[in-house]
Amino acid sequence: MSQRRVASARRGRAARGNVVSQHDFGEGPGDRVSWCTSARLLEFRAAHRAVPSDDFGVDLATRLPPAHQGGRPLERDPKYGAVLLCGGGSRRMGRAKALLPWRGKTMLEYVIDTLATVTDQIVVVGAPGLTLPDLGSRARVVEDRVADKGPLAGIREGLEACPAEFAFVTATDAPFLTAEFVRYLLSFDRAVAPEVDGYVQSLTAVYPTAAAATAADLLARDRGRPLFLLEACDYLRVGEAELPSREPFRNLNNPDAYLAAVQVEEGAATAEVEFLGTTRSRADRATLTVPIGTVQQAVESIESQCPAVSLREGGALAPHYLLSFDGREFVRSLAAPLGPGERLLVMDAAAGG
């Protein structure tokens, strides 16, 4: 693609339907997709070197968002916002991913803090019934009004609530997302989605907030895939080679992936078990330090080091006990991970009296 073409794409005038590759995409390439070549990456890298030289033309230098000029903190532009989706059931993880510890915060807070370096206009879309940590003024929290309608319903809620013109949309399990990457996608000033491993990444993409009505229309017609909204927005597809990094697409969807990532980040981290009620006298201690791992492994450690505490019946947690992650969430699956610094509460299930 020529320099002229790149600049044209940035202004939202890229040729429509110019699909370079027709292979089978995960989300499926739409008919009306703009494409961007490796020249786009050159632009980005050039911008980060803060050398908007004549090689790239005046157009590039003037249209790049300020942060692209030398990687300085982005001057906040009310034109840009972010939507963070927390609607997933976290079934593979066995517990709410939003509340997993990550780099000293919850995953949700970590992603919000990343987004907050780019924009103040952050909307968190929670699933009905999901209670999120108190985010104060850092983000506006809205509830996905209709349960189990998929991510497009959440995107619609987020776009509707976001006061910006364009919103970077991501999910909460994106711990490797960087502000640089967010700025990169927002800089296109249009609907844009990366393609990675042959899949259009519709949950790490930019949508115009005006598309909320279109999303509602699609949902009404049972066309609930986010890609349909991207297509309706005449989105720009960014190839993998053009992306500044693949890291943001590393999702932590299951306990193994999460624990492996934590191991890399923090090494031999530990968690704490706190005994409450009858288990404290049986354990003859108030707390026990265990290595991070699954809850199952923590329970094995407890039963091994405190033989009088027998928490399982037939391999499952005995019905008269309850476990909780720091009091925020009951343990639903022994396969769920126990993260670094977390406190696993061991308590009696009988609550009355």
Next chain:
Amino acid sequence: MAGFHGYYLRVDLTTGDRQRVPIAPRILRRFLGGVGLGTWILHAEAPDENYDALGASAPLVFAFSPLVGTPLTTSAKFAVIAKSPLTGMICDSLSSSQFAIHGKRLGVDAIVLLGACAAPSIVVNGEVRPTDLWGQSATAAEAALAPLGKAAAIGVAGENGVLYATISNDGRHAGRGGLGAVLGAKNVKAVVVRGSEKTQLAAPERVMELARDLSQRSLGAATAKYRELGTVANLLTFNRLAALPTRNFQQGSFESAERLSAEELAPVREKARRSCAACTIGCEHIYGFGDGKSVRLEYESLFAFGSLCGVDTPEQVLAAVAECDRLGLDTISTGGTIAFAMECRERGFLPDGPSFGDAAALLPTIQAIATRQGIGDLLADGSRRAAWALGNNTIDFAPQVKGLEIPGYEPRALQAMALGFAVGTRGADHNKSSAYELDFDKSGNRLHGDAEIATRAVAPENRAALFDALILCKFLRGVFEDVYGECATLLQAVTGWDVDATELEATAARIVNLKKAFNVQQGWVPADDVLPRRFLSERLPDAAANGAVLPRERLQAMIGSYNLARGWTADGYLPAEVWDDLDL
């Protein structure tokens, strides 16, 4: 008639007349005993709509149950039922032990007191006698009356019309809703029973067999918490879940909870473990304090004078609990009303009130309440009336529903329980709803109540109604695998009825309907089913609560779902077919 006598004893305190009133077998079958039978009698004896709960015509019912007198564990219980002077709604409180056994041996299934004595009196086996025990503690009165029989008595608080005074017996209390004030208003210090008429059992050997099995099972893991630590085990757990009401519900956790916890206190202060008569569980844990004194400690008392008042010294908390027992005060309402006064002082609305954390103020304030002296006269009417008197929107943080102070379950952190408080027929009540079980169900979200959980809240409330009618202790609930089926088996053996689980499920729901019907007749309106504004608008600040709040719209949606699941109208009125089924 096996399991029942088929009569209740009506005592007219004004005239001294006594009457054995027959109860139709159909009524016993449809409402069982305890709270079910007692509420039916209340309906039958209530003078009119919207009567004065402390007036002479107000009935006060002591109701026994089919299982009393059997060897079935935890069955030695009775219910006291009346219109509450605190709430203006029905009040059904339970108590245990020998009074139940001896009362039923009078040859009746209930005792109803009507009218009022002209002078301080006692009622012995239905006979009104003058007494000089006025001014004594309930415990002292019980001891003095022991030669005559087993007594249920009021303390000074009941004599002085404190609206949350208790009726006490055998160291236990029919504690909530001010039934002690009702008895006091009738000028009755104590009701004394001693009978010899045993109830027949339809299948005595089968009952013995079932009793042995139930006793054995009652010693398993499902009741371990109650046996080993008692209900006080709730405190530290609730604290970790941001569910421990602290400083009048401004927080859900208390920084000094460890100091007050059973885990810390029991090893150094627990003196003994006791049980009610005919109980194998033994949940009563006796704690020592002061110079050789001791008191039975329950979670509700511990939280009420501890975290709720911001007091972190066990010595003073235990002394406050013992003082309430001595004076005949409900510890939950006493602690809740004092905590309310503390917040009023903090906000400048009650300059003479006690302060949060002022342990030394507890005893004088409790005594002032019981004697209605000074500020105690204001607080003796409960937090709702105190808020009405103080104005300044203090009602927004008065910790009550329908006038009954909220027990130790933070509504925002336990939102199924919050619904239970809002719709509870006797106000904010944990024992009749049991909805906290849904909050402690790991598949749910205790921080976000919704219509689905509201629908599910019907089942534990119905089960509680069944337990309160049989009567069995709710601490057995985890012992049963099929509650209705197993309870039907017990009833078959005791009564000879061909009752089954389906019939008992309908009976339980009918008893809840019956209580609601009483409230409707006494002026209940849908607006009564609400929580104080604090819970609807202020986020719970504790980390474990994730900023939980229960907006009014969501609460109303939950209430609507609950009402419909009960077969009521969406706003909570009983449809015609329910009235027809009650056949009042």
